[in-house]
Amino acid sequence: MSHVATKMDIVKVETQISRIEAEIKLMKWMLGLIVAGVASLILKTFF
Numbered sequence: 086m087s088h089v090a091t092k093m094d095i096v097k098v099e100t101q102i103s104r105i106e107a108e109i110k111l112m113k114w115m116l117g118l119i120v121a122g123v124a125s126l127i128l129k130t131f132f
Contacts, residue, residue: 090098
């Protein structure tokens, strides 16, 4: 069975991908802040 994607299907997928990329970028920043906070607490403990 053959399935063909229409232009609207491709636009929907591209929209979903761009939204997911934006969420991933936000999560990277959040993870970076958490790692920086933990590193600062560790450095504060030992120095």
